Amino acid sequence: MHSQTPAHPHHGTEEAPDPRRWRALTVLAVAQFMLILDITVVTVALPDIGRDLELGRAATTWVITTYTLLFGGLMVFGGRSADLFGARRVALTGLVVFTGSSLLAGLAVNAPMLLGGRVGQGIGAALLSPAAMAIVTTTFHGAERNKALGVWGALGGTGAAVGVLVGGLLTAGPGWSWIFFVNVPVGSALLVAMTRVVPDRRGRGGRNIDVLGAVLVTATVGTAIYGLINAGDDGWGDPFTVVPLLAAGVLGVIFVGYERNTAAPLLDPRLLVRRPIAAGAVLMLVATGLLITGFFLGSFYLQQAQGNSALVTGLLFVPIALGTIVGAHNAGRLIGTFGYRPVGVVALAIAAVGLAIPAGWHGTPALIIGLTIAAAGQGATFVTATTTALANVTHDQAGITSGLVNTFHEVGAALGVAVLSTVAAVSLRTGGADLSGFSAAFVFGAVVAAVVAAGATVFIPAGKPPVGMRVGAH
Template sequence: MHAQSSTHHDHEATIVPDPRRWRALAVLAVAQFMLILDITVVTVALPDIGGDLDLSRAAATWVVTAYTLLFGGLMIFGGRAADLFGARRMVMAGLVVFTASSLLAGLAVTAPMLVGGRVGQGIGAALLSPAAMSIVTTTFHGAERNKALGVWGALGGTGAAVGVLVGGLLTAGPGWSWIFFVNVPVGVLLLGLTPRMVPQPPMRQAGGIDVLGAVLATTATGAAIYGLINAGDEGWGDSATWIPLLAASVLYAVFIAYESITARPLLDPRLLVRRPVAAGAVLMLVATGLLITGFFLGSFYLQQAQGKSALVTGLLFVPVALGTIVGAHNAGHVISRFGYRPVGVAGLVVAAAGAAVPALWSGIPGLIVGLTIAAAGQGAVIVTATTTALANIDHSQAGVTSGLVNTFHEVGSALGVAVISTIAAVSLRTLGTETSGFTHAFTFSAVTALVVAIAAAALVPAGRPPAGLRVSAH
């Protein structure tokens, strides 16, 4: 084992570093930052968008979920495409699709046009993000790689934080269209810089791409979201609710069966049977679902029930966003000392306590204090999820496992917003004049976090990560 390790270090010492590597990291980091920003930037603008385009509650929910559904559903597919066609080529293809879709969303005058733009943004993000991550991991080596991955990991928390502030500033200033238009010049600039600044890593022939697997997984999740959103308007007994939910169950079963027999599976189902990976996936799904739904609910509550502007809403959300960063930043140190299980359980208990505050204490102080406490717990759980899943995985499976955990990050956002929108339906439909829906939604978030905390005490493995492990938070 020692001989193997020293050979590995000798090999890394002989690698001539690419002189463009830090400039490449800067270009790719800006691109990734833009993708993360677009998850939360829309939540603050949503009440304004809904008013201008006369969006129903269901359509407003799809504006958030369409992006994260496609981003998550096609992420592993995007990673395989990067292996097969070249990572830099996929970064550029993703940039083209994302930038053009941002323009479409900004120009939207109808709900289908806006949701279509968000779908396109999600597809572009799914092509770009894993390819960019692949370039970072292959361009940097040794201690520099840890530093580069640290920068990459920090983008997740700060992107979400800046998103709520930028959403408020742009919506209150030039208008909500600019939360999408701002991506266009940035995307065009990055497209010009990428061929010159970003190296092309050697292509790793991955055989074929499992297109059917990607379509099955994304369609199943889309059907589940459709059914969940419809339940808020028509009830659980309505055929437009239970038929999509039943279809989703069948499609998931077909997906797992197909992945078990195909030669080049998108996802090896045996990975999810591994306890650390399964635990990491569940933690990621729940933590990101709760985090994004906090911004979603809070934005409607502040602007509709409390009559605050988009700008004030964005500013009020700053402590919440900082809470996420503080929780995520400190989680790594605490996990090294106490292990995965105590941090995962404690993070979820803190998230439950935070969500309970606005359920019991109505008004703006209760909302911001509660969401800030919850966000600190959720940030810690997100880092715990990644560390748990990746800590003891073989190098050969690190890429696909990372892709899987990040998929649950996006899908958790999509499913969380669909569920919480349905629970809060009465408040969203009455534009905040009836607040019981908000109370029920926060109560549901608190109970969910508590139930998952109890499950985590049994599911999350004991133990601490190996020395020197550095994880990317997104």
């Protein structure tokens, strides 16, 4: 579920509404839906993918983290590209890359082919998603923009719910390859439709794209993930764990120093010094990491330890996805009544309680009930994160702040899966024969949620969002 920019009206004279705008929204919404779906659709298929391609725990983990890492690490780069070269051009480029990479992933006969496809999907998504959002915000104005953003914001929860269900249906039916193949006809149809109904506007130009910044931030997180995943197999003292983690620290320092001194930074680190934005980023990182790892660990637990099929697993996951929707839907109203801090603290506490249930009790009912409760808290945390970060930013900073929060969303998914895959390594390696790893991972997640909830009593600023502000989460 990604955060969205609040609706700020354009200043000055507004052009006449484009007659194709609602058709354009439909096309762009379907494209965005496809990108969101590809995060959760894979989780149900992972046990089958690992078995067919003979993937170890580390390679299986990379199937998730590769996509979310590239999606998040290059998202602001994609947004800047849309500004410079034109949003439609960048959106079309991203769609072509994503669709072609989906075909490669579906045809994969080994780990390099599959991960290569996931790399391409992540790059395509990082170009397409922010460009599509830019088209929506510049095509609609006034009350219509609020309505369009409402449609856009509704995509996330439904995308997660449909993703786990489609993943189960396709894996149990024609096979896991079709979770990728299905993107090819959809992407091709969207490509034709986008050229016909999406308005083409010139890029603003006038500034360079911070390519080095994009490479540095992606390399920093990717190196850290490599070290974290390796720790699950070879231990924390192994050189292939220690060296990448140290390298990630060095790269992070270099990235911050470079971004502070470059003329047109990809992400201005000084934004994170502002308490509301820093709080929103932390909340988004934690909530996404816990939600996606719930699907990741749950998929292996339900299929390997409990003996459920991919189809049954997909069906069992639907209440969890719906829990996210319920939490997100109610959070906006509650924040308006009680403020950011109380809702954020309670939401994280609910997530901690939910994760504690499968940590203490084994079995399918305990897992589904616990993760559904946790998902409701995580969904509310998403909305708290976006409203906290975006409530008081100026119009010219809304886009970059939204991009920053979105980056933490995707990076949170990548880091969360890497960390909890390592904590649960013994269970993943033994195919669920030893459940101690799953228990340890859920304990770890519950503790993280509880600790952040306690910290949130201090770091989330007090106050309520401005009257009339609309922020969606997807």
